[in-house]
Amino acid sequence: MSNTPEQPVLEAVANAAGSVPRAWHRVTGGGYTPAERWVVELDDGSRAFAKVATVEYIRDWLRSEHRAYRDIAGPFMPRLLGWADEPVPALLLEDLSTGHWPPPWRPGMVEQVLDALDEVAATSCPSWARPIQEEAAELFAGWSSVASNPQPFLGLGLVTPGWLESALPTLIEHEFPREVEGSALVHFDVRSDNLCIRPDRALLVDWNWIVRGHPLFDVAAWLPSLAHEGGPMPEAVKPEAGVFAAALAGYFCSRAPEPIIPDAPHVRRVQREQAATALPWAARRLGLPPPDGPAFASGKPPAN
Numbered sequence: 001m002s003n004t005p006e007q008p009v010l011e012a013v014a015n016a017a018g019s020v021p022r023a024w025h026r027v028t029g030g031g032y033t034p035a036e037r038w039v040v041e042l043d044d045g046s047r048a049f050a051k052v053a054t055v056e057y058i059r060d061w062l063r064s065e066h067r068a069y070r071d072i073a074g075p076f077m078p079r080l081l082g083w084a085d086e087p088v089p090a091l092l093l094e095d096l097s098t099g100h101w102p103p104p105w106r107p108g109m110v111e112q113v114l115d116a117l118d119e120v121a122a123t124s125c126p127s128w129a130r131p132i133q134e135e136a137a138e139l140f141a142g143w144s145s146v147a148s149n150p151q152p153f154l155g156l157g158l159v160t161p162g163w164l165e166s167a168l169p170t171l172i173e174h175e176f177p178r179e180v181e182g183s184a185l186v187h188f189d190v191r192s193d194n195l196c197i198r199p200d201r202a203l204l205v206d207w208n209w210i211v212r213g214h215p216l217f218d219v220a221a222w223l224p225s226l227a228h229e230g231g232p233m234p235e236a237v238k239p240e241a242g243v244f245a246a247a248l249a250g251y252f253c254s255r256a257p258e259p260i261i262p263d264a265p266h267v268r269r270v271q272r273e274q275a276a277t278a279l280p281w282a283a284r285r286l287g288l289p290p291p292d293g294p295a296f297a298s299g300k301p302p303a304n
Contacts, residue, residue: 006054008087009036013050015084016092019043021050027097033058034263039095047095048081054088055263061208062089068207069093071126072185076116076204078196096203099196103229109197110231114219114238116202117190121215125185132180132188132213140176142250143168152257156272157295158279167288174246174286184215190222191270192229220244224252224278225270234281242285249278 003024005013014020021040027049028037036052053059069080069091082092102109133140146153147168154161187194188209196203220241223234234241252275261267279291290296 005036005038005052009038009052009054009090012052012084012086012088012090013038013040013092015086016050016082016090017042017048018082021048033061035062039097047097049078049093049095049097050090051093052088052090059089062091065206065208066091067128068126068210071128072123072207072210074119074123075201076119077207078203078205093205096196096205099198099203101196102192103231105226105229105231106197109202110226110237112197112202113190113195113222116204117187117218117222120187120204120218121184123185125183125212126210129185129210129212132186132211132217133176135211136188139251140180140247142247142252142254143171143175144250145254146250147172153253155257156253156275156293158253158275158293159291160293163289163292167283170286170288171246171250171282174282175250177243177247179243180214180217180247182214183212186211186213186215187218188221190218191225216241217244221248224248224274224281227277227281228273234277235284242281245278245282245285249275249282252278 003026005024010020017040019042021042023041025039026037027039034055035058036054038050038052039047040050041047051062053062063085066083066089069077078094078096080093084090100106146164150161150164154164159167187204187207188211189206190204194204194206196205216238219238221244223237223241226237227233234245252271256268256271256275258268276295282288283290
């Protein structure tokens with residue numbers, strides 16, 4: 001893959017930086033969208049991370065992310081170094097490539113993330129951020145969606161038809177916890193690929209989805225992926241976050257069977273992985289039998 005950007009990308013990053021970077025290094029393997037990602041070397045020898053939107057829907061997301069960097073300030077965010085909207089949107093941020101991007105999860109890192117999420121929740125939420133229950137209503141209707149068409153979910157092999165028939169009334173009853181409502185700043189996309197760990201703290205990236213809601217939601221949303229990646233079980237990290245377990249399991253279990261997204265082909269795999277840890281968590285929280293599908297026949301959560 002070329003380390004020379006196309007002309008619109010070059011112009012946009014130069015506009016954001018105030019000069020044409022003297023070296024370009026394409027970032028591969030990070031993120032689930034077709035946004036272009038570069039580490040660039042600037043005239044003064046410093047380095048910066050450039051995220052550039054060349055697809056229309058990503059352009060709107062990147063504008064939303066820039067708005068968040070502009071209006072939110074906290075030690076849990078990388079520094080905003082520049083922005084340009086022409087010829088395509090380009091966001092220039094502090095380069096975090098020397099940090100640790102889990103997994104693996106090393107001792108003390110879970111605590112660093114919890115500290116960062118506490119700081120996020122204590123930070124003033126911009127007035128333009130919408131309530132989580134309005135911005136993401138589909139998140140809290142996953143089990144109702146499964147009930148209307150159970151076959152795609154059953155095709156994942158996580159549960160048998162009998163288990164689902166017995167458990168669905170309880171899961172639907174808990175798919176929309178009223179506790180989700182609140183006024184705290186919520187990042188809304190906490191996963192390891194959005195977490196950079198430095199010796200002194202954790203930082204979060206990808207701020208295009210922020211909402212206002214319960215301060216515990218970000219922790220709860222992170223826990224299924226943490227467990228899948230070899231970290232502690234959700235109850236060992238924050239037992240009270242289990243109030244959101246059924247909602248999160250319903251979202252992952254209803255979305256994972258959907259067709260692959262051409263521009264983001266890894267999303268469904270990640271959702272299957274999180275469904276495989278969120279569903280047993282929800283079952284434990286609600287007193288349901290453990291999921292009994294063939295995917296769990298080995299006694300371990302399925303790998304993908």
